[in-house]
Structure formats: C-alpha cells, structure tokens
Amino acid sequence: MLNRRTLIKHLxxxxxxxxxxxxxxxxxxxxxxxxxxxxxxxxxxxLRTFINAAGTYTAMTxxxxxxxxxxxxxxxxxxxxxxxxxxxxxxEKIAALTHAESAVVTAGxxxxxxxxxxxxxxxxxxxxxEMLPHLEDTDxxxxxxxxxxxxxGYSHALTNTGCKIxxxxxxxxxxxxxxxxxxxxxxxNIQSDKGKIQHQEWVDLGKKHNxxxxxxxxxxxxxxxxxxxxxxxxxxxxxxxxxKAMRGPQSAGILMGxxxxxxxxxxxxxPRGSTIGRGMKVxxxxxxxxxxxxxKFIAQDHKKEWKMLEDRISTIANAVKSxxxxxxxxxxxxxxxxxxSMRIMWETGKINLTPKALxxxxxxxxxxxEIVGEPNGxxxxxxxxxxxxxxxxxxxxxxxxxxxxV
Numbered sequence: 442m443l444n445r446r447t448l449i450k451h452l453x454x455x456x457x458x459x460x461x462x463x464x465x466x467x468x469x470x471x472x473x474x475x476x477x478x479x480x481x482x483x484x485x486x487x488l489r490t491f492i493n494a495a496g497t498y499t500a501m502t503x504x505x506x507x508x509x510x511x512x513x514x515x516x517x518x519x520x521x522x523x524x525x526x527x528x529x530x531x532x533e534k535i536a537a538l539t540h541a542e543s544a545v546v547t548a549g550x551x552x553x554x555x556x557x558x559x560x561x562x563x564x565x566x567x568x569x570x571e572m573l574p575h576l577e578d579t580d581x582x583x584x585x586x587x588x589x590x591x592x593x594g595y596s597h598a599l600t601n602t603g604c605k606i607x608x609x610x611x612x613x614x615x616x617x618x619x620x621x622x623x624x625x626x627x628x629x630n631i632q633s634d635k636g637k638i639q640h641q642e643w644v645d646l647g648k649k650h651n652x653x654x655x656x657x658x659x660x661x662x663x664x665x666x667x668x669x670x671x672x673x674x675x676x677x678x679x680x681x682x683x684x685k686a687m688r689g690p691q692s693a694g695i696l697m698g699x700x701x702x703x704x705x706x707x708x709x710x711x712p713r714g715s716t717i718g719r720g721m722k723v724x725x726x727x728x729x730x731x732x733x734x735x736x737k738f739i740a741q742d743h744k745k746e747w748k749m750l751e752d753r754i755s756t757i758a759n760a761v762k763s764x765x766x767x768x769x770x771x772x773x774x775x776x777x778x779x780x781x782s783m784r785i786m787w788e789t790g791k792i793n794l795t796p797k798a799l800x801x802x803x804x805x806x807x808x809x810x811e812i813v814g815e816p817n818g819x820x821x822x823x824x825x826x827x828x829x830x831x832x833x834x835x836x837x838x839x840x841x842x843x844x845x846x847v
Contacts, residue, residue, distance in 0.1 A: 491809035493825040494834050496778055497660070501811060503684035503691035504825060506730065510689060513733045514726040524712050527725045531732045532703070535695060538739055540669035541679070543703035545696050545710070546728040548721040550659035553680035553696035554598035554627075556718050558585065560705030561625055561653050561678075562602060570708050573717045574603030582624035586615055590635035591628065595657060599627060601717065612638050612646065619650050628676075630658040630667075631777040644675040653677035653702060659694075660777040662686045665743055668735075678702055686780070686824070689734030690727040750781040753823035753831035758783055760835035764842040766791030778822065786818035787842065794845035802841055810834055 483490060497504050506514075528545055535544035547553040562581050563569035569581060576583045585599050589608040596606055604624060609615045615626070615638065626647045633640065640656070647654035655678040656671050663686055671679045678698040684691035696706060709718040758769045766788040773781055787794065796814040803810040810833075812821045823831055 489809055491804070491811050492827075492830050492833060493811055494821040494823070494830075495811045495813050496822045496825060497685040499691070503682075504686070504688045505827075506690065507688050507734065507737060509737055510730045510734045514690070514730045517726050517729045522725055524725060525707075527728050528707065528710075531728050534732055535735060536697060538668070538735060539679075539695075539697050540672045541697035542700040543697065545703055545707055546683070546723050546731045547680075547694045547696050547710075548692055548723050549684075550657065550680045550682040550694040551595065551598045552718070552721040553694045554595070554655065554657060555601045556706040556709055556721065557655055557678040557680060557696050557698070557702060558599050558602050558604065558625055559709040559717060560702045560707075562604070563708065564701075564705050565708060567708065570713075571715045573709070574601060576603040582622050584620070584622045585625045585627050586618050586623060587627045587629070588615075588632075588636035588638055590637075591632045593629070593632065595629065595659070596627070599625070610637060612642055615646060619652065623650075623652055626652055626654045628654065628656045630656055630661045630671075634776060640671070640674060640676075647677070648675065653699070655680065655698075660685055661779070662738075663743065663779050665739060668739065672697060683731045683734065685778075687731075687734045687738040689731040693723060693727045693731040695731065695735070747781065750823045753826060754781045754783050756831045757821070757823070757835040757838065760839045761785055761842060764792070764839060764846065766846070767842055780822055780824045782820060782822040784815070784818055784820045785838070791847055792842055792845050793847050794841070799841055803837060806837060808833065810837055 491501075493501055495501060531546060532544045535546070536542060545556075547556055559570070559573055562573065562576075569579070572579055572581070583604050584607050585596075585604045586607045586609060587596060589610055592606055592608050600606065606627075607618050607623075609618050626643055628640065628643050630640075638646075644654050646652075654676050656676045657680050658667055658671060659680065659682040661667050662681060668681070676698065678696065681695050681697075683689035683693035683695055696703065709716040711719055711722045713719070754771055758771060761767050762769050768786050770784040770786070771781065772784065773779055796816070796819050799819060800812060800814040803812060812819050821834070826834070
C-alpha cells in the first residue's frame with residue numbers, strides 16, 4: 442500500500458515521472474517561506490457543506506479523496522508529462538492489480554462504457570473512429586444486446602456511439618437476437634438479480650458467437666474482489682467508477698479488459714480529436730490519483746474497515762431505538778454500495794413526523810446532514826462519515842424523534 446512516507450519514492454521511480462518531485466528552489470528558501478492559511482472558497486461562495494450519511498451519490502460529489510490521493514494530485518500538477526505516457530504506465534499498474542490484460546483511466550464509468558464500445562466498433566481504424574456516432578452507410582456493427590431488466594438510464598452511454606439496444610429476456614431470446622450487426626453483449630451488474638441470464642451464461646454466449654462482452658459494475662466495489670472477479674470470469678471489458686468506495690477523483694473511472702479493445706478505445710480518447718470521446722478528458726492528476734486510490738483501496742484491511750462501519754451503524758441504531766415508536770433495520774445491499782447500512786422507520790401514532798420533514802430538518806440543521814428519504818422512513822449508510830460523525834448523526838436523529846414524540 443502507498444503511504445505518505447513511501448509515496449514520493451514510489452512515484453518518482455516511475456519512468457514517466459522521473460522529475461516529478463524535482464525542482465530548483467533551494468531548500469533554505471522552502472524552509473523559510475511563510476505559511477499562509479489556505480483560501481476557503483467554499484465559505485467565500487456560501488456553499489453548504491454537510492455530513493454525508495446518504496452515500497456516494499454523484500449529486501453529493503461522490504466520496505472524499507484520501508490524503509495520499511490529494512498529495513499525488515498536488516505534486517503531479519507541478520510538472521509536465523505526456524498524457525499518453527501517463528495512461529500507459531498507470532494502465533499497466535492497474536491491469537496488474539485487477540488481473541486484466543490492459544486498462545485505462547476514463548472520465549467516470551459512463552465514459553468507460555462509451556469508449557469501450559467505441560473501441561469494439563472501430564478497432565484501430567482511424568477513419569471509423571471519425572465516423573462515430575454516424576453508423577449509417579458504414580460497415581460497422583450497430584447493435585448492442587442487453588437484458589430488459591438491465592436497460593436503465595446508464596445504457597445511454599452505449600447509444601452515444603450510434604448503436605441501438607436490442608432488449609431480451611431469456612438466453613434463448615439472446616441467441617435469436619444475435620446477427621451480423623451485433624457489436625456487444627452488455628451486462629449491468631447492479632441489476633443482475635433482476636435478469637434471467639446470469640454472468641457466466643452471458644460470457645459463454647459471447648464466446649460462443651465471438652462477440653465481446655462488457656459489464657458495468659460502477660457501484661459494485663466493495664467487495665474488493667469484484668475488481669478482478671469479472672476479468673477472471675472472462676468479460677472482455679469491465680467498467681467501474683473511481684470516485685465511490687475507492688475514493689479516487691470523483692470524475693475518474695476505469696476501463697479494463699482485453700488489450701485489443703483497450704488499445705482501440707484509446708484511439709477515441711484525448712489527446713486525440715475528431716472523436717466522440719474528445720470531451721471525456723482525464724488530466725494527469727486524475728489518472729495518477731486514481732492509481733494511488735486503487736492501490737491503497739486494494740491493500741487496506743477490508744475486514745477491519747467493515748467492522749468499523751458496523752460499529753458506526755450500531756452507534757446510530759442504539760441512539761434512535763431508545764425513542765419509543767422507532768424501529769431500525771440494519772443491512773448491507775447485496776448489489777451496489779455493498780456496505781453496512783440501516784433503515785429507520787417509526788409509528789406515526791407515536792412520532793408525528795414525515796420522512797420528508799425529517800430529511801429537511803437534518804439538512805437545515807447545524808451541522809447539515811444528508812440522509813435518504815424513503816416512502817415509509819429513511820435510510821443511511823456510514824461509509825462516507827468522518828470519524829466521530831456517527832455520534833453527531835445519532836444525536837441529531839434522536840433529538841428530532843424525541844421532539845416529534847406524541
């Protein structure tokens with residue numbers, strides 16, 4: 442695992458960053474420079490900050506980066522390097538960590554899906570790259586097969602290439618839907634319990650017909666094993682968000698998989714222009730930060746982390762259960778954001794409070810707290826809480842329930 446002490450040595454050993462931490466400023470000058478308090482732009486702009494008991498929502502800016510990641514971003518921002526060199530070197534490291542043939546850092550998981558399919562459609566043909574998303578009157582394939590239960594909003598990342606989604610329910614329907622236009626078989630992991638075709642069946646179908654398979658597992662880390670599980674299973678392309686549990690830059694993601702498809706996907710990525718991916722720019726700081734975040738996440742003690750999160754949930758649960766009429770259910774979602782969580786419900790005859798009202802009161806309090814409102818209660822998770830914030834959340838919830846007691 443990369444810690445602060447070894448970070449500089451680790452990064453400076455990478456060929457593309459040989460001079461990253463170099464400089465010409467004399468040491469005495471550095472030591473005598475006066476320390477200036479950092480500018481608090483959030484306060485200047487009057488932006489509300491809050492305790493995040495809701496989870497890694499994009500609208501709430503995902504997760505908070507670890508110090509090692511921030512330090513990497515700050516250090517790498519002081520030097521120029523070639524963008525392709527950074528992607529290549531970091532991609533090699535990520536691939537080794539995830540059991541993939543190759544990998545590249547993308548502008549989020551959505552971008553990884555678009556670019557991965559673009560690579561499948563065009564291969565290394567620059568003329569085809571420049572034709573996307575206009576597939577009409579070309580010899581490129583134009584259809585992606587997905588299960589109906591999987592075809593939710595995120596599939597728009599695939600239609601961005603000009604392809605259309607062919608929906609199926611069963612394995613037999615998928616077999617019949619395959620034709621000369623079929624470019625990809627796409628699988629959405631968070632909806633895997635909704636579809637009738639499971640992971641290995643999907644992979645085997647692709648191999649049978651020589652059609653690449655892609656899985657979107659954006660929010661399916663933890664468990665950490667998912668970072669290599671689907672590569673080992675045989676998916677040709679695996680897409681994941683970087684700014685959730687791994688605590689990388691919120692705008693970063695990872696596309697990993699077979700070398701030929703990753704190489705082709707990069708043809709549609711910056712720094713190249715005349716591509717559908719030109720606007721999906723990832724800077725060197727994000728690429729390096731994503732690598733450090735991934736490396737740190739894989740190396741951490743996940744059992745210890747889980748126990749710590751369970752303890753935080755227990756602290757909150759014990760506080761709110763002490764109020765007459767309040768009940769608590771603790772759980773961990775099997776798919777998506779698999780982390781210790783809780784659902785709080787209450788008897789309206791004993792607690793005169795609606796979920797919406799509670800949500801607003803916590804949001805407008807000091808400190809502001811975000812939770813998730815549900816039809817019959819609220820839900821929350823502890824994994825985005827800073828140390829000690831579980832006690833604050835527990836006290837505020839108990840306070841609001843007590844005030845609303847009939």
